[in-house]
Amino acid sequence: MSRVYNFSAGPSMLPEAVLKKAAEEMLDYKGSGMSVMEMSHRGKVYVSIIEKAESQLRKLMNIPDNYSVLFLQGGASTQFAMVPMNLMAPNKKADLINTGNWSKKALSEAKMYGEVKVIASSEDKNFTYIPENYTISSDADYVHITSNNTLEGTRFVEYPDTGNVPLVADMSSDIMSVEIDVKKFGLIYAGAQKNLGPAGVTVVIIRNDLIGKHIEKTPTMLRYETHTKEKSLYNTPPTYSVYIAGLVFDWIDEMGGVKAIEAINIEKAKILYDFLEESKMFINPVVKKDRSLMNVPFTAPTDELNEKFIAESEKAGLCTLRGHRLIGGMRASIYNAMPIEGVKKLVEFMKKFEMENK
């Protein structure tokens, strides 16, 4: 068996230790005689799995007691609608900072439920930076940001100070990559398949005073209230995905927590960005101070070289480096589970490629 370094933007690499543990427990979870996939979500064994996942997440992210943690389905894309359906009250107004493709999707969905003001945008420069000057509307029900822009390779290093207006963040591609102060947010959501686990589960962290304000005729399944009341067990949750996410949380804990992971992430990104700065072939278009720690887009001077790079890197066991179809070129996604050796191998490969294709 040989495993590759997989730079996929999502679904993406999981820690090998997690996959091994899941394999060990596949046929007989802790003497239950069944796989986690086969057991009732209301049984004692499963309830302890989901409760442990929640308590680990609370501990690792230092989530205060006045926040609820939910494990939902439908991906981050469903949150694009759930957030406005539940939070666009009483003013039916929201602010949004437009920093890329995912922000735009959140915007078009939110617009169906009220007035959304784009208070800042970096679209003028192909989303290669994070805008800094904006004024929060005092009557906005919330302000929406995309904390890390998966396609464009930017991130908010500092989060906006929104005062009394709740800050909502789509953290799908950088949750648990750096330490954050949850208190600054009204709501955080993230599809799991980039940094937390397998596809199928979406984590929502919501301040309790924001629950129960959904607009009339919000379907039961799309109300946060339904899921907070039932502790994510209103209906069948994505049981196996929650279990694997729980193993990922245990792995982060064993690594020393989010602070330790953050240090490794900074080191990994530095190796790649340092090389990109000295390279005469590869270009990363992002303004230096706003560079993502998770997604690093880069291009060679011609499409022909990009294609050659993608083909040859794949052969070298450095996989899924093709950039997003909207951006082109290459993109290395180096989430929590990407070992530092993978980034070093990538940089070695890039150096060699540059030498050979001068």
Ligand SMILES: *Cc1c(COP(=O)(O)O)cnc(C)c1O
């Ligand atoms: C991947 C991604 C999404 C979409 O997630 P789904 O779970 O596929 O709906 C949304 N926002 C960001 C920032 C992402 O990276």
